[in-house]
Amino acid sequence: MNAPLPQDALAAGPAAGSVRPDTAQTLSARRERQQRLVSALSGVLPAHALLWHAEDTIPYECDGLSAYRERPLLVALPETEAQVAAVLRTCRELSVPVVARGAGTGLSGGAMPHRDGVTLSLAKFSRILKVDPRERVAVVQCGVRNLAISEAAAPYGLYYAPDPSSQIACTIGGNVAENSGGVHCLKYGLTLHNVLKVRGYTIDGEAVEFGGLSLDAPGLDLLSVVIGSEGMLAVVTEVVVRLIPRPQLARCIMASFPTVETAGEAVAEIIASGIIPAGLEMMDKPMTAAVEDFVHAGYDLDAAAILLCESDGTPEEVEEEIGRMTEVLTRCGASGIEVSRDEAQRLKFWSGRKNAFPASGRISPDYMCMDSTIPRRRLADMLRAIAAMEDRHGLRCCNVFHAGDGNLHPLILFDANDPDQLRRAEAFGAEILELSVEMGGTITGEHGVGVEKLNSMCVQFSPEELAMMIAVKHAFDAPGLLNPGKAIPTLHRCAEYGKMHVRRGLLPFSELPRF
């Protein structure tokens, strides 16, 4: 979705996320704040590390959620940790919000600039400091790209497991901020499970370290709360990641199903049988049609839904697991099963899945990518409900799921140039999120909350729970200057949104109808 480009560096509207157009008066006040900031930061950063002219800040006005745009007062590009600390101290003194930014590939607007703030780009922190094959860790700066870590570890037969679709571009710092996953996270875990330690800076410019190289650490586990905190607690500059041995072999099954119900059932059955596949993805017919037309992955276009089930390990393990999965899939009514013959065919199967988003872009002017989770066994219920919503909202939806962990990515197709379609798409999306929570799931599986899902947080959490998150935020960042307005809604906002949180009436778990 493209918003019209503003003519002036400071007149950052009227894109979808922008609240009000600037008046001459507010414009002049902003200019003054900007000049004060430029002058203060010129004392701590070289001139080339400060961008504030319109043409320089435009590339930073959104992240992957391009429907929301904002221009910062200034973009800072520090090159050393001392400079990061100095920028933070300066912003703290001037009470200026700071939004840290990696590659800007996030999908929930977590790195969208603050109109009165500094965007702190960490692009220059791109060094791999150490790969230690014996301890199986890598020490990297926050701006290192996800895939670059695995490339550096490859000579030792090791790799970094979490593999978001954007892994060629996204940075480990952004992965830490969003607790990123990927198609293999069912077996290998999220960023949280693969990062041992981070080093960063508080809003006061104090260096802090969280986590350690041991399995457990004494004291409160602040590493886990920092991972996934969307830049609201500290600015992470250095990360120690766990490396794991690359499996000797991987093979992938493509299984066709005559109905979405049987496909959903097969997913639940595979997990219930004790198998943890390296990947377990589901696509419905509209999705495979869009993809096949684009990348020719060899998908079965007659199937109502297909599953991709991957096994990795030693050749013996893979053979045994492929056999067991084939048995379960057949028992659940698969109408066709094809196992990748070689690495080329396996990669072809995955190329379809990995291109699902751009494939949707080819068949619709715009699409809205949802990201919620539900219990695995509700997959078919959700697909039926989405079909009913398509009729109700008069919009089409393609479905691609990380089915193994119940993470949905419905892609709602619409035309953003039609305000009514945008409104209906937003309502459609909100309905999916609320149904996910009702089913016992969550409003985000891996893309984060950002600005996109602030209202949905009111649905997911009780006021007490949100108050606790706000208090923890305050414990790290008392002035509230790190990425304000993201991830955790104010209680006031929730009251205005007017939604009761529907997760559960604090029933004991045992009384919940289903997981």
Next chain:
Amino acid sequence: MNAPLPQDALAAGPAAGSVRPDTAQTLSARRERQQRLVSALSGVLPAHALLWHAEDTIPYECDGLSAYRERPLLVALPETEAQVAAVLRTCRELSVPVVARGAGTGLSGGAMPHRDGVTLSLAKFSRILKVDPRERVAVVQCGVRNLAISEAAAPYGLYYAPDPSSQIACTIGGNVAENSGGVHCLKYGLTLHNVLKVRGYTIDGEAVEFGGLSLDAPGLDLLSVVIGSEGMLAVVTEVVVRLIPRPQLARCIMASFPTVETAGEAVAEIIASGIIPAGLEMMDKPMTAAVEDFVHAGYDLDAAAILLCESDGTPEEVEEEIGRMTEVLTRCGASGIEVSRDEAQRLKFWSGRKNAFPASGRISPDYMCMDSTIPRRRLADMLRAIAAMEDRHGLRCCNVFHAGDGNLHPLILFDANDPDQLRRAEAFGAEILELSVEMGGTITGEHGVGVEKLNSMCVQFSPEELAMMIAVKHAFDAPGLLNPGKAIPTLHRCAEYGKMHVRRGLLPFSELPRF
């Protein structure tokens, strides 16, 4: 170590952890506070659920760290969540500290009573609410014993992985408080990695839930910060745990080594070769001698150190892994290798390891069990350093390590009736902890901080990091009434202890000499 039993319910001295003897005046003030508390709690709990007479509170005066004892004003034994909430609200109103308690098997004094507080025993919360083999989860009340979960899941071929040595007695609530591990946590993770969700109450008596059944959850990851928080953030009443399929087969190698250096090297090499054994334990010669005399596990008494290396999985996987481990152990200089022939012999190998602590109790009037971690490759260095400390402090030490994850349990032997020996044992222990931190490790691997290691926390963490933990504690428990005086030292205490934190001078990781 036994302390003399006090004569009166309120005169809770003069055990090791007790600061001052009671005067007539303080005794009378305590009596008054106690009466006020009894009267207030009588309104919310039935009479049989309140214990405050001397003979009734004695059993609660310590946990597994019996060197430190204190008598609470009162022990409350609620039976419902509503009662837990009411006790907490009452204590909040009266500003009375609350110490939650499970089975009292903790080893760091985390459940030691507060002399002016309520001990909240959760013994009545012992119901298994649900075992769901399909979703592979169990929903249990906090007072359910660790082993009881696996027993309930056994009919489905499932079990709960973390297995602390006390698993027959310790409760899941205590495991959550201490983030407990066990001999299999190298492969299967700690409590943190096996608990999906908890339900509990704040000091205000508000119900809260943390975590969820999805792989990721939106918002801040408060579940991780609650796990291992030693009862300082909330009182957990219900836990959803992950169940995993019981492996078809397990076999264990006992490998003998002529020197501790070669044994330590073999541990590092096994991990570096990409194997993650189901268990990887190390015992030195004094330890095997003490154990063999006690349980006749069949250990090689000529070896300077032995390793126990377990493999589990399908028969094919086990055979392959046992083969690879045998190859590495031989290459590293093992002087003998014996693989368990059957389940009986495997259990015999482990019975020795699991009885290491009581075996030490047989050869010495008292022992102090340390629990620190170091990088695996420093195992031999640490054993050499401990040998030098034995000479310096004039005390013997047996060594048993969870070697695979670098978690040490040196057992310092001494006689507590000799005050000089006690003093020397404490100095010996502190030296081990500080050396562990210097080597890049931590002061506790799995037993928690409790009251035992408060000073060592000052060595482990910087003032900024401790301040952040204190702020998070405050975010959950503003009045500071949940288990005060445990786990996180005040900055004042650290200043008095007078130790610089030695972990690192906030060097970038890359400049650290070693992990």
